Amino acid sequence: MFNQISTEGKLAISFVIICMAVSGYGGFLAYKQDMFALLVFKITAVVSFLATLIFVIKDLASLANILLRIQIIAGSIFTTISYGFGYGYELYLLGVVCVMFLDIKKSTFRSYLFFIISAVSFLALFYFTKMLGFSLYDLPEHIVSLKDEMLFANLLITVGGIAIYQQFFSVQYFNDILKIDTQKDFYQKIADYDALTGVLNRQSFYRIVGEKFLEKNHENIGVLIIDIDDFKAINDNFGHDTGDMVLTQVVGCFSNISSSLVARWGGEEFVLLFVDESFDDLSLIADELKNSVRQIRHDVSGLSVSVSVGGVFGSRILDSIEQFDIALNLADKNLYFCKNHGKNMAKISQI
Structure with missing residues (x-):
């Protein structure tokens, strides 16, 4: 069944599974610390990811792709502002940028738009939360002490998400491109060369x-x-x-x-x-x-x-x-x- 899902659908499923887990963990922390705004946002994120899965099942992978990337960008911005820079949530923006590079041969205006938005957002987050130290909440000490662990977990999830994307989407996509290029070369040779002697026509x-x-x-x-x-x-x-x-x-x-x-x-x-x-x-x-x-x-x-x-x-x-x-x-x-x-x-x- 998975092989019948479109390449964009595979991309969506890969990131949905990862991001749902992270949103659930973030929602749990928000609930424990009475961070109401963050909790509402995390619940909204989980609902959004579920909607993404429904789009995939309904063979609306393109819409799922758009919704997923919007959710990643919005989630990265809001979570980083909430926790501050260095907990790793800002890395998801870099993950989107990496996906753009993996996807470069079929990049469209929409892809470039997401690339620009994510890159600008990352730079803005770095400036406001890292350089100026801006955040929505004063986090309790025991959450601050988990900063390294959260950074490592988010880094691992980001790298894992990119790896999954490459495994289930990019590799097959570039194999398809290679086949197309090979076929083009083959038919171009048929068009350019004499079949019997192998010299130009x-x-x-x-x-x-x-x-x-x-x-x-x-x-x-x-x-x-x-x-x-x-x-x-x-x-x-x-x-x-x-x-x-x-x-x-x-x-x-x-x-x-x-x-x-x-x-x-x-x-x-x-x-x-x-x-x-x-x-x-x-x-x-x-x-x-x-x-x-x-x-x-x-x-x-x-x-x-x-x-x-x-x-x-x-x-x-x-x-x-x-x-x-x-x-x-x-x-x-x-x-x-x-x-x-x-x-x-x-x-x-x-x-």
Whole structure:
């Protein structure tokens, strides 16, 4: 049954049990010492806590949460003024502040409001009851002598309440948040990356270029478009499973290349972006890629894999997305020059 109660309900139950016990003890002391105002307040507090439990049972946990925090703040203020600073009742305000930190990922205006009120109240209590020594009652000596014990008890209750909150509410809440974040990461990866090869897809490549590379004043920019030669024939003659294997093996050849971004552009085409490489380095990389693909080992008899590479090099390729598209078109033209003049070739233009 407890697992079916909302997280706010668990928070309310934890503090209600603790605060009811403290209010009962405070009411007993007030009765014994004829502190009528304090006794009335403690009775009111117990009734308020019972109402909180009813709200929880009625699945009105949000109202229970509000009522509980109001009761904690009001109770801390009135009890501390009654007894004076140092008996530990002011610690419940600090407990509310700690809960705000435990609850920080879902903090709302209401949460911040309680945080501010409790923090200001604690500072005010410290000033008036500690610095000025203000209190409503002149406590009997035997109650003053219990100050250390009351402080210890209230400190223990406050820490215990926070621990219970963390155990039954915060831990589960942050686990839920972690699951949500993990799911977001998972679905974000699905959206950003090609499922077969694990490299960026075309849309995410453009987005990252726009976010991280455009208008960054890079001196040397290189773009290579790699196309697997006769890939349709590979699929037709050896099957799509072999075609998928070839795609992943070609991407494996990119792992030793110091490119800034790699994307599957569509089908058997890939785009590699290079930053701060020289024209000669880009030419060597293109040749290295061709040679690495030719050396791919596989168990399919009669299968031969090669790639054609078209590229472009310049200093203003990433000045704007329009300029980048112009560079891609030029690299694409160089690619098809290679495809039409023997394949397994590379051609790079400098602009």
